[in-house]
Every structure is written in structure tokens, then in C-alpha cells.
Amino acid sequence: MVRGTVVAALIVVLAIVTAVPTFAAPLPIPDPKPKERIVDPYPAQMPAAGIDGQYGPTGGGFLTLPYLGDGHFVSSNFDHCGPTYQVDGVICRFDGTRAYAGNGRDPEATVGYAMTAGKSDWLFYDGHDGWDLGLYYEQVVAAADGTVTYADWSTPGCTTCSFGQGVRIDHGNGFDTLYGHLWRIDVSRGQRVSRGQVIGISGTTGASIGEHLHFGVYRHATWTPVDPFGWSGGGRDPWPDDAGNLWLNGTAKSPIIALPMVAAKADATGDAGTDVAISWSSPGAGVTYDVTQYRDDELGTTLLSRSTATSTLVHGDAGHSYWFLVTALTALGESDANATPPVTVFGSGSPNQ
């Protein structure tokens, strides 16, 4: 848990250092204490067959969740009763749950309605055409293989409009996915991407009141929104354009990806005790490594960049202390970093020998 936090923080720091925004918009600074507005707990289990195919052909389950790991909540649902951003006073979730404006509105966000009259069990939100997922400056990954057809601000020159920075992927099977409110985009238009590939970092750009990822699924030809959960409520799906349950194997799961996790060590060696042998490793497909060397309190110097090597030897100067930061990057863009413990080089006649 501590390691995860450290790595996440490191990713944010690295992202700040390396981010090259398309526009000179001020980068949103992550709130160190996010106020998570948990509106609706993430449904743990989804029915496998959304609507029995009765409202149109099913696309076949092909999507995985647009993030890695588990534990993210849903902050807003797809509204089957008019996912067109028109406010009609009723919100309909895929499982048949309904909330009405007449039951009461969330005073903090008036497009959220109570499921039970007079209670504060808000459902969000009226007219929403996708799923809002509680991501906080985290890696966003492609929900299936496809081609990037859009990777830019939704409205050129406007950092507070619509979905902000977004990526759209054409999956070649009649469906597109959209990832909105990104803080950073890591892919470009025309690029082929694979399931689980990092396409950016989530954020809160565009018309957004807090950090989250907007995940939308659309018919490619008409840009008609569909709910990847399909419809499992009683009666007919209020949204006639739905395409059934589009999740791979019928359940919303993160892709199974071999994630990098760096192990690194450094030891003083050599006859004079002034060499430092460094070695490292990490799971993951197509891993390359960056290795940065640090001496005492000095700034780091790059030792290796995008290298497939897993060891090296450097010469140290007696009386100095060395440590090394190893960053692993997989072919899908997932990364992890870890540092060796510091090694003090004593030189000839030293405890190293």
C-alpha cells in the first residue's frame, strides 16, 4: 500500500516534469487530500447477458475497464432514460434502478436525484451518456485494441469545455470508446493501441467538478451512446439504441496485464573496492529500463536510457556514496520505479574488500 502510494506519487511528479500540454493552459495541481465524493459504490458483479439481444444486435463482449487494478467507485451512471444531456427529471440505471427529480435533488449537484423520496441516496446524473469513474491522476488504459481517432482538447482553446482533453478509440467492430477529462494524453491520432495500453493520465479538465474519468461507448457510424452494461432491468430498455452487455466475458474487469515491479541492488566490488555492480529486474512484457545514478546529495545523472540491459558496472570514487534509481517501462506503457540502497565506496583497504 505504501509502495503503491509512493509509485503513484512518483508518476504524478514525473508527469509534471515531462508533461507537454497542447495548449499553454495551467496544469491542474493535484489536491494532496482528494475529497472523494462516493455517490454510488461500484457494482461488484454484473449480469452476463444484458438484454437478450431483443433490442438489436449485440456487439459481442470486448471491453475491459479503462484502468488497472480494482477499487474504483462509480460517481455517475449512464442514464438509459435519455443519455443526451437533456434534463428530463428521471435517471435510469442499467439494472432498472430509477431516481426522480421529484424525489429530491442533491443540493450540491442538482442533476443528481434521490432514488427514495425524501432520502439522500442520490443517483447521478440526468442525461449522462457514459460512466464516470473515480480515478485520481492515474493511468488510463485502452479498453480494447483499436486505433486512436482523436487525441486532443474537445474544444480547441478551451480548457473548461465539454470533456476537456480526451482520447477516442475506434475498435473496428462498430464501436468507439471515449476517455474524457484527461490531465495528460500519451497517444496520438492514428496510433494503434492494444488492450491495457496507457493512453494518458486522468484528471479534471473540461466541464468537470472533480477528478474523474469519463468513459463513454458509442456506435462508430452515428456516435450514438450505448451503455456497456446493457440493460438488465425489468421491462424494455428505455434506451432503444443500446447494444447489450459489451464487457469481455460479460463482467466489468480490468485487463490482466503483467505489471512492472522493479527490484534493484548495488554492491561495491572489484579488487580495489571502488567499482559498484548494479543489477535490476522487473516482470512485464517488453520492458526497458532507465537507470539514474546519484552520488552523495548531487543531482542524478543518466546512466542508461530505454535499455534492455539488466546489470552494469560503474566506477566509484573512494569516500563517496552512490545509489541508483531504476525505472521500468513496459511495451504497453506501464511503469514502476525503485531505488537501490546507497553504497559507500571506501576504496583500497576498505570494508568493501
Ligand SMILES: [Zn+2]
Ligand atoms: Zn461523465
